[in-house]
Amino acid sequence: MSVRVQTEDFDVAAETEKLLGSRTDVGAVVTFTGRVRGSDEGREIAALTLEHYPDMTEAEMARIEGEAQARWSLQASLVVHRVGELKAGENIVLVITAAAHRQAAFEAAGFLMDYLKTRAPFWKKETTSAGESGWVDAREQDDTAAKRWT
Amino acid sequence: MSSAATRRVRLLYFAWVREKIGCPEESVELPVSVATVADLVAWLKDRGPQYGDAFARPQVVRAALDRVHVKPSAPLGAAQEIAFFPPVTGG
Numbered sequence: 001m002s003v004r005v006q007t008e009d010f011d012v013a014a015e016t017e018k019l020l021g022s023r024t025d026v027g028a029v030v031t032f033t034g035r036v037r038g039s040d041e042g043r044e045i046a047a048l049t050l051e052h053y054p055d056m057t058e059a060e061m062a063r064i065e066g067e068a069q070a071r072w073s074l075q076a077s078l079v080v081h082r083v084g085e086l087k088a089g090e091n092i093v094l095v096i097t098a099a100a101h102r103q104a105a106f107e108a109a110g111f112l113m114d115y116l117k118t119r120a121p122f123w124k125k126e127t128t129s130a131g132e133s134g135w136v137d138a139r140e141q142d143d144t145a146a147k148r149w150t
Numbered sequence: 151m152s153s154a155a156t157r158r159v160r161l162l163y164f165a166w167v168r169e170k171i172g173c174p175e176e177s178v179e180l181p182v183s184v185a186t187v188a189d190l191v192a193w194l195k196d197r198g199p200q201y202g203d204a205f206a207r208p209q210v211v212r213a214a215l216d217r218v219h220v221k222p223s224a225p226l227g228a229a230q231e232i233a234f235f236p237p238v239t240g241g
Binding site for chain 1: 162164165166214217218219231233235236237238239240241
């Protein structure tokens with residue numbers, strides 16, 4: 001069970017192997033990778049720059065992971081979030097959940113992403129291919145998605 | 151030295167709140183009459199136009215006390231570090 005903030009990329013297969021090793025009790029593993037989308041509402045996005053609140057980020061991510069563990073019977077979990085400048089197509093976030101059965105793994109991964117999006121202190125600034133930059137607005141649909149867990 | 155009527159706190163700003171205010175953090179002497187997050191926002195708005203700009207729509211600015219999310223009505227209590235930022239957009 002761990003959370004991490006880093007500038008460098010992650011390798012999904014290597015992280016899964018490191019998390020689970022040779023455990024034989026895990027029956028279901030869900031991995032979710034969020035990537036920088038190259039377009040948003042008609043704008044061509046060249047890159048995102050992710051800012052965060054260093055002293056709070058990992059504490060909040062750990063609180064979110066702790067809530068997931070309290071709600072589902074997880075055998076292992078990992079959340080990795082990147083910061084800094086990320087170009088279109090690059091990885092942003094990785095969530096891995098492992099459980100005995102698939103339902104807990106699927107649901108916990110969805111919960112972790114919904115809560116990361118609405119509670120973890122990260123902010124995205126986008127740079128378009130024309131060189132214009134601006135802060136990304138929070139989306140109401142993310143709040144709606146998070147509310148389904150309450 | 152801070153008098154009994156004030157206390158020193160660290161304020162942090164992120165994303166466009168930081169850009170509008172023009173600095174990432176500052177240390178301020180806060181009058182003890184500033185009791186809640188909403189009081190602090192009102193107090194900051196009197197400090198200059200850049201604060202007025204950052205808090206023009208206070209309902210869209212979020213806050214954390216000692217690194218925990220709080221609502222505008224939250225009492226500041228003994229918090230040492232108070233952060234203001236836009237709604238988060240990670241993930």
